[in-house]
Amino acid sequence: MPENKKRIMSGMRPTGKLHIGHYMGVLRNWLSFQGDYDCFFAIADWHALTTKYDQTKDLKQNIIDVALDWMASGIDPEKSTIYLQSLVPQTAEIFVYLGMITPQNWVERDPTLKDMVKMLRKDSEEEKQDISSLISYGLLGYPVLQSADILQFNASLVPVGADQLAHLEFSRNVARRFNHIYKKNYFTEPQPKLTETPLIKGIDGQKMGKSYNNDIKLSDSEEETAKKIMRAITDRTRIKRTDLGHPELCEVVCPYYKIFAGREIIELQTKNCELALWGCSDCKKELAGIINDYFREIRTKRRELEQNLDYVKEIIKNGSEKAESMASKTLKEVKEIMHLYSL
Numbered sequence: 001m002p003e004n005k006k007r008i009m010s011g012m013r014p015t016g017k018l019h020i021g022h023y024m025g026v027l028r029n030w031l032s033f034q035g036d037y038d039c040f041f042a043i044a045d046w047h048a049l050t051t052k053y054d055q056t057k058d059l060k061q062n063i064i065d066v067a068l069d070w071m072a073s074g075i076d077p078e079k080s081t082i083y084l085q086s087l088v089p090q091t092a093e094i095f096v097y098l099g100m101i102t103p104q105n106w107v108e109r110d111p112t113l114k115d116m117v118k119m120l121r122k123d124s125e126e127e128k129q130d131i132s133s134l135i136s137y138g139l140l141g142y143p144v145l146q147s148a149d150i151l152q153f154n155a156s157l158v159p160v161g162a163d164q165l166a167h168l169e170f171s172r173n174v175a176r177r178f179n180h181i182y183k184k185n186y187f188t189e190p191q192p193k194l195t196e197t198p199l200i201k202g203i204d205g206q207k208m209g210k211s212y213n214n215d216i217k218l219s220d221s222e223e224e225t226a227k228k229i230m231r232a233i234t235d236r237t238r239i240k241r242t243d244l245g246h247p248e249l250c251e252v253v254c255p256y257y258k259i260f261a262g263r264e265i266i267e268l269q270t271k272n273c274e275l276a277l278w279g280c281s282d283c284k285k286e287l288a289g290i291i292n293d294y295f296r297e298i299r300t301k302r303r304e305l306e307q308n309l310d311y312v313k314e315i316i317k318n319g320s321e322k323a324e325s326m327a328s329k330t331l332k333e334v335k336e337i338m339h340l341y342s343l
């Protein structure tokens, strides 16, 4: 790996199989970084515990599923480091030291934490639970742990969408504060690597998510995908097959065409909708074929990898060892800078 490559750090919480929104919004960006950057991608299981600490039954399988989805999508262990957060215990120790220097009000007003609480609030409303009892000490520390994830590798870039710039500011402030308190320009202040993250709605027109039962998974079969597309929301004003359609009012199917189809197909679909040459089910069948074509290679690769789980586990192990050796070096230096006692 040439020394002059900038380092990028990012990750995902292992909360289940990934959907096409993850691919279009996150993984495609990661793929574009490979080769040009020294990439570290974390399967962030500790972060999953900040809100899902009582739902760990499937955690091991979720970790494997994330690795399978990443590798099937083209995240290449030869070019990028895929690691499991909890296999790098040094991160936790760095998190403790960063936690000591982080003011309480920084944590409380951090947008990452606010987003996580919003998510919890939604779940708790559904289950009619009191949210305050669900916000754990671990969740409060989420932004500090995220800072440890990034700073331990001295990552200079973190991919974020334009609306998430404030999320990274926390880690930049922690790095700056550490450097200021200990009078050493040690931590790199991570810079945002701005990425485009097209929003893909779920088939019901809401935000796509596993818990909303409205997603199309990367691992879904072609039949499952077609069935889901048949349930997708269309133009609510088009009641009969003979009604003229309004692509601009079609909430899910038309936007999917815009994302997955080529220009000529989009023109044909628009015309056939407006003139009622296609019924919505014709339009959806065509779309299911387009989406299945788009993800066919990834799905084939995923099935192959599923037959070789030892290899996938080996990749996670090797990546975690590499991450561990880098985090160890950072931890040692942090302790020296803070004048902590070492044996």
Ligand code: SF4
Residues within 6 Å of the ligand: 234, 235, 238, 245, 246, 247, 250, 253, 254, 269, 272, 273, 274, 278, 279, 280, 281, 283, 284
């Ligand atoms: S024909 Fe297609 S684009 Fe038109 S309303 Fe139906 S699903 Fe939507």
